[in-house]
Every structure is written in structure tokens, then in C-alpha cells.
Amino acid sequence: MKKKLNLAPVFFVGPHVILFVVFILLPTIYGIYASFTKWNLMNDPVWVGFDNYKTILFDTKSTFHTQFNNGLKNTLIFVALSVPLLIVLPLLIAVALEHKKVKGKSLIQAILYVPGLISISAGALIWLLLFNKQLGMVGNVFGSDISWPTHQPYAWILIIIITIWGGVGGNLIIYRASISGVAQDLYESAEMDGAGPIRRFASITLPSIRFPLIYTFVMTTAGAFNVFGQPLMMTDGGPRQSTHVLMMYIRQLAFGNGESIAGMASAMAVLLGLVILLISALQYYVMNRNAA
């Protein structure tokens, strides 16, 4: 009996620990190690110390330096444009849906949520059609004769639109759930005291959903740094590399045509990972302190 008790946990927990080691722990450690090597994915990596990092960060003549700078810049642009909208818009929708007299709440919520279940590739094809100069709506209905995916700032607008379209639903449901959990009598007594809707939102709703707000802000931002599918499908990084994000360069260097430059790509991946960690920690720290 005693022996059985000691062995049983191995059967229950062990398989997942093995999966974790093989598919998360090992690749993470190896990814950091590979960033200090010259590696083509086929042969053994050759240790080169900080060379990759020096090239990426400081060698202004190197294409890797240019690619990293451009990729990081474009990724930051995407984060700065998409994250605020992905927080504010769902919040506004959630508040509008809380309005007592609004009917058809679950239908509206379903409509806004469904694009989140559509894959980037299918969604992108549909939106590209809509914005197609000859065949779509923008040209024929709104009279725009610009090819959106190949001109700035339209290329960014297109990428942001599809991102918002697919991304609003998830945060919306989190906000709705937390807002409906706020005690209703708080609102009633505030209303009695003559507080208007904006005042009620700022001093009751926002503080009450502080944790979901921090959580969604941090998660949405971290997710946005990994952006890949939208620019790949919608603009293929163009026009003139101006929507070419870091994740696209990493994939291109490691898995593109020609010999793999996986060591350099790993160094870029580690740098992107560090940026994500740093920003997440900063957001958490600042928001938690301000809220306290």
C-alpha cells in the first residue's frame, strides 16, 4: 500500500513533466544556447560567444542589424497601434452592452466574438477581397483608388483592422464577465447621488475591474509582440519592408530559402523575448502601483 502511494504520482504527473521537458524546457534552453552559436539547423552549432548579438545590435554595415532594427521598429508600431484599440474598444462595447435598455445582448456579443474563431489566413483572404481595388468594396463603394496593401499608411490600417476584428471578442468577454460581477447597488447609490454615466464608469467600473484590466493589458501586449500572420498574409511585409515584423525575419532567417542562419535568428528571438519580458514586467509594476 505504501509503495503504491509513492509510485502513483509518477504515473499521474510524470507524463506531463516529460512533455514539458521535451517541448518547453529543452527548446528554451537550447534556444538561448543557439543564440551564442553559428548554426544552420543541420550541423552542430559552433560557439561564437556574443558575436551574433554584437552584429545585430551594433554592426551598422550588417544586413542583420538593418533587419533587426526594421523588424523591431515595425513590431513596436504594430503593438502601439493595436494594443490600445484592443483594450479600449472591447471596454466601450462591454459598457454599451451593460446598458439596461439594450436588447439582443448575446446576439451582438456573438457577432463580435465570432471572428476570433476564424484563422488568420481565412480572415485575411476575406478582408483582402473587401479591400481589393477592382473587386472589393473600398474601391467601388467608397471610391478609393489606392491599392491598400501596397501603400502606407493604408497597409498598416489594413493590418490593424483585421487584428481588431479578430481580437476584440476575447477581451470583450473578459470585461463583460467582470463588469457584471460589480455590485449593482454601487451604481444605484452613485446614480442617486447624481453621478453621470462617465463619472460612474471612471470611479466605479474601472477600479472594480482592475485585475482583469491589468491581465488583458499584459497578455494582449505580449501577444502583439509575436505578430506574424496578419502582415505575412495581408502585405507580405511590404510596401518596401515597412510592415515586415521581427517574427517574419526570424522565420525567414531560420526556415527561409537558402541556408538556414538559425544562430542569428535565435539571437533575434532571445532579444524579442527579452523585450516582451521587460515590457510585461514594467506594465505589471506600473499598473499595480498606480492601482494600489
Added chain:
Amino acid sequence: MANQIAGQLDKGPLVNGQRVDKRKGSGISISKYISYLFLIILCVIWIVPVVFGITTSFRSQTEVVSSGFRMFPKEWILENYVAILENTSTAPILRWLMNSLFIATMHTLLVVIVISITGYGYSRMKFKGRDTLFFTLLGISFFPGVVNLIPSYKIIDALGWVNTSWAMVIPGLAGMGNLFLVRQFMNGIPKELDESAHVDGAGHFRIYASIIVPLMKPILIVCGLFSFTGSWNDFLWPVIVFTDVDKMPVTAGLLLLQDIYGNYRMIGQLMGSAILAIIPTLLLFLFAQKYFVQSINLNSGIKG
């Protein structure tokens, strides 16, 4: 559930609030119209692309190319669908859908099995360093996934899984997110139930299978649904691990289609393929809507 509660509260305060309602009557109706306008505009923007995509998939090639914009086709035709289903060489969409279906179903089943068994271990079994182990793994899993992308490919390659469905079925099982939710949920189930079964001589597996799993149904369904849609819609990973056209899932296939049909301006066929790729997850949502919505309830309840 949340909706029901909100509905009750909507009715509740009317008695007390009648005076307030009268005084602020006009204010409430203005904000009502603003809310409606805002929501309806959004809903239209959200729906139009999908509807236009669907109707375009039923348009003839001549109509797509010749006429200006119209929401609905002059004549509804099925040729686009016939053509994409008959193309089994460069763009075998049916194959891709079957691949996606196999991957997503297999992944979902295994996720549910792994998280329930492992969750039982972390929640119900007593062994040394249990919580330390769990939170160490959880902490490591927060490390940004970009870093392990390239070595993950190498591992899949070493296992001989490049261009096979296992490349998409197995690695995701290592994740900690669902496990965290399941452990949390299981900790909320009173321990008296299984302790008395333990006293009666039932082993861990008995207790897991006959007591815990039935009680875990709601959260397992939720995790399963999200695993299914997540793996159905995954894009970056299949684009990396699949080069064989016959083996890839539909998300990666659509990237190829953009070149195959897009270059020849066969927009109707392009749309038909996109619509076929969307249908399974939409059906799932239609039948299990309450779980999709409820789930994140649980999610935010714990995280918030």
C-alpha cells in the same frame, strides 16, 4: 449564467429606481441610442466581410471580374466549390480539411486526458515538492515562446515528425495554461468525496475516473473547445513544420492558395476555400456558445 444574473438585476432595481428613471428619462434614452448606434455600426462592420466572402464564393468568374461592387451575386452558382473540390493536386482542400480535423480532434482528446490526469496529480496526490514542481513549471512556461520556436523544430525533426500531424498534436500538450485552470478548479472540489472513497479502499485511478472526471466535465469541455479552435486556427507553427502539400492543415494551405488562385484572380475559388476553412469552428461555436462565453468567465475569475 452571468447573463441571467444581469437580467435579474435589470428588473430588480426598477421599483426603487422609478423616481430616478423619471427624472433622468431623456438622459437614459439618449445614451441608449448612442449605445445602440455604436453597437450596430460595429456589428455591420464585423459581419460585412464574412457575408461578402460567402456571396463571392457563389459568383461566376465573369461576374467577379466584370461588374462593379454588389453585395449579392446576379446569379448564384456552385462552380467555384466544384472546382476547388476537384483540384486534388495543387490545392487539395478536402485533404487539408481532413488533416486539420484529425489534428484538432486528436489534440483535443489528448489535452483533455493529459490535463485531467496531471491535474489530479497536482491537486489530489500527496508527494514531496508537489507545489514547488508545479509552480516552477508554471514560472518557466511564462518565458516568451519565441525563444523555443527554432529548437522545437529541431526536436520535431529529430522525432521524424516534420510533415506529419504529430508535429501539431503533441507539443501543445506540454502547455501549462489549461493545467493551471484545471488544478484550480479541482482544488475547489471538496476533498471529503474522494477521501471517503479512499477509506473504502478505492485506488487513485478509481477515484480519478469515477469521482473526479465527472465533476470536472464543465472545465474539461471548455479547455477542449479552446484546444480544438486553437489548433484548428494555428498558423505560424504549421507554416514552419509543413512543406508537403498533401500533409498540411488548412490554415497553411490557404497561404499557398493565395499564390495559386490569387495570381490567376480566381477570387470565387479563393473565397470558397476560405469559407470551407471557417465552417467547422463556426459550427462548434453555434452548438457550444455558452461554453465559449462561460469559459473566460472562469478564466477571469481566477486571474482577476
